[in-house]
Amino acid sequence: MPVAPATPAPAAVVPAPVRVSVADAGIDVPVIPVGVDANQAMELPEDPAVAGWYRFGPGPQSPEGRAVISAHVDMPGYGIGPFSRIRDLAQGTLIEVTDDTGNLTRYRLDSVTYYKKADLPVDDLFARSGSPMLVLITCGGAFDASIGRYEDNVVALATPVQE
Template structure:
């Protein structure tokens, strides 16, 4: 005797098993980190600027750290390096500082569009750029997300202070930002 089937149940055969799929297996070990190629010098002949470059980080205030000497540019070492093919290589220097002469970037505001810029790297290579634009931004309106881009079209961004000096705060109101593209 066979067991009764509940009403509405079918006696159809069970479905065929799902075919096996080959799943690629990769090691869980991450790739070895690649050492950054630090920029070591930037030259802008149109304004007579020739500065050594040193790696910098972030101040406790959240701003980009800068070398005290206006004759030395800081490279934001947490962004693209001198060998990067995407994103913005960020360099900045003071326009002046107590106890130092006026810095080489004091004339950054005067650099003409198309002026060549050379960035030398720690690996002995040099990359040529051409200035695309020079813009004044009030420090409170500086488009940091755009300027510090880590991806997208490659560029060299050079920043210094400018605009009116406020003797009360001891700071300039503006930043002068030059953007140069690879040639």
Template sequence: MAIPLAATVVLACLTGCSSADRVPGEHPLPTVVPSAAPSASSSAAPSASSSAAPSAFSSAVPRHDAALPDDVPTVAAPVRITVDRVGIDQPVRPEGVDATGEMALPSDPAVAGWYRYGAGPASGTGSTVIAAHVDAVGYGIGPFAHLVDVPAGTPITLTDAAGTTTQYAVTTVSLLRKTGVPWPSIFDRDGPRRLVLVTCGGDFDTTTHHYLSNLVVTATPTN
């Protein structure tokens, strides 16, 4: 995997999915279910990659400078995520960061993005981060809108480019204000092996066309 030659880059936060002027589901989301997510320090490193509008981010949220690692191991990319309980079965494609220094996402909510400078399903440590828009103008509501309905213990399956499947079980579902999301922990490359799914949720600001919160689902491998 090629790494751009640069001393520092901006590690961005998933901060605000653009959307139509409606909130999918229109029902309350949980604050935390059922236990705290693992905490770890961040060492993820993005690269230059772009994605079409709408943007998933807001410059109002602080960003963190992150030094590029000396070595980013090559791992098989996840290509599909399945959560049978809520009908999620969608492709996943690798993403880096866009021209503004923020994690890029596929513009279509039916396609999820994997943070390719972080861990993958076969990695021994760190977070495999997969994110998607909850909805988007011109596309409608995406599959990740259903993550609000997953309870602890829900099975999740990731299939990678090598055809290997990794099974996970949901441990936490948290709705967090965008200014309070622990991004260093979410993008951690050295802590416990886990899957982190991120989308938008909560109240919708019709002025900025951004959601005010992120829905963060963590899951631990079972195989």
């Protein structure tokens, strides 16, 4: 009779993205792994010139699900960040993500959408199954000085280029 091992096999290690670039928009930023903050929202590096990859989800080389990379649009003391240019990307724009093994994954931009923060489709954007996609997120829309944040999130969805 076959016997199952008492210890489950370790989960596959997902290569972490270390850089995202969009040559057409002058975006070229380092990426660090991030988790969730005390409010159960995705953590973000304070410096808007550094992006965060949601480490509890798929990576760029994952065969399914959405790899989420996000950065602040700006920050007092730092100025305007490179992700501020996401809103201006044209459909078909090439996006490149390099992981910590040196592999480069290329994506083509499908869409850029503004969502009110309360309406952000979190379950869809952070999906761990389904077709692989890259999700880039930053803030946008009007700035509400009374609460110190932007009203919207700008979301870019991109599909891997088959090479």
